[in-house]
Amino acid sequence: MSTSSVNLEDVPSESLMSELLRRMRCSSKPDKRLILIGPPGSGKGTQSPIIKDEYCLCHLATGDMLRAAVAAKTPLGIKAKEAMDKGELVSDDLVVGIIDEALKKPSCQKGFILDGFPRTVVQAEKLDVMLQNRGTKVDKVLNFAIDDAILEERITGRWIHPASGRSYHTKFAPPKAPGIDDVTGEPLIQRKDDTAAVLKSRLEAFHRQTEPVIDYYAKKGNVVNLPAEKPPQAVTAEVKKVLS
Numbered sequence: 001m002s003t004s005s006v007n008l009e010d011v012p013s014e015s016l017m018s019e020l021l022r023r024m025r026c027s028s029k030p031d032k033r034l035i036l037i038g039p040p041g042s043g044k045g046t047q048s049p050i051i052k053d054e055y056c057l058c059h060l061a062t063g064d065m066l067r068a069a070v071a072a073k074t075p076l077g078i079k080a081k082e083a084m085d086k087g088e089l090v091s092d093d094l095v096v097g098i099i100d101e102a103l104k105k106p107s108c109q110k111g112f113i114l115d116g117f118p119r120t121v122v123q124a125e126k127l128d129v130m131l132q133n134r135g136t137k138v139d140k141v142l143n144f145a146i147d148d149a150i151l152e153e154r155i156t157g158r159w160i161h162p163a164s165g166r167s168y169h170t171k172f173a174p175p176k177a178p179g180i181d182d183v184t185g186e187p188l189i190q191r192k193d194d195t196a197a198v199l200k201s202r203l204e205a206f207h208r209q210t211e212p213v214i215d216y217y218a219k220k221g222n223v224v225n226l227p228a229e230k231p232p233q234a235v236t237a238e239v240k241k242v243l244s
Contacts (some may be wrong), residue, residue: 028054032111032243033136035118037208037214038144040199041155042228044234047144050236058108062117065098066090076101096126103134111139119209121216141217142239143227148203156196159188166221199212 005207008016032055039045052059069077070084076097080090095117102108118124131137157170161181168175168188192198217223224242226235 009047014092018193022056026110029056029110031139032057032135033131033139034112034243035114035138035141035217036144037141037210038204038228039146039148039151040193041151042144042146043232044115044144046117046232046234047142047235047239051239051243052113054240057113058102058105058111059115060099060102060108060117061097061115065102066095067192069098069101074101092120092123092126096130099127100130102132118213121212124213124216138217138222140243141214142242143214143223143225144235145225146228149231151203152196152199155194155199156190158194159190161186161188 034051034057035042036048048059051057066077066080070081071077071224076094080094080098083090083094099114099117105113114127118127128137153171155171157172158167159170159175159179160167161184163186164183166181166183167173170178175188180186181188181190191203214223226238226242228235230238
């Protein structure tokens with residue numbers, strides 16, 4: 001262990017024991033390599049931590065990983081920073097390299113959840129080659145399938161009280177008086193991203209980019225369509241069913 005790592009002598013016994021017990025529990029779990037695909041508001045963010053804990057996987061969010069690699073000044077992070085400083089997109093090879101690095105961590109021993117990557121068929125192909133070199137492959141692609149109209153109702157109905165962070169929904173959890181916070185009587189606002197116009201362009205971009213990726217994996221026979229319009233508990237039950 002390197003000197004920059006946590007000194008285990010300083011870690012409380014309860015933390016060490018709970019981590020040891022977690023690893024023992026996880027040792028009997030089957031390996032799983034999963035990709036989550038779904039439009040904004042489809043519930044990926046809700047299901048991801050549940051899947052991660054249930055199957056002892058590491059959650060790989062490529063945006064966070066890039067930032068971490070840049071901050072840690074890893075060789076790949078330095079290259080990524082050079083691209084970002086020039087205002088260029090970080091190359092697919094670099095992102096796949098950063099995923100490859102992350103898979104060496106003990107937390108990824110049982111597999112991973114990839115969220116927000118791959119976004120293109122080229123990225124999917126590069127990911128497959130990297131996994132092949134490691135002697136593994138993607139097991140399942142969980143497609144959070146949901147009708148755009150349902151998403152629009154879910155997202156554009158969201159209103160928040162900025163000072164407290166209290167949130168409301170015009171249909172599912174309306175305030176007592178339209179547009180007014182129940183507690184303070186102050187006006188509610190809608191987030192910029194939650195407006196119909198912004199959502200429409202985000203959904204168009206999502207479909208344009210990811211439909212080919214879903215087709216690519218469907219040809220390999222590992223896409224599972226989840227009924228993402230259902231309540232979260234029902235989606236969780238469906239996930240457990242397809243992964244068991």
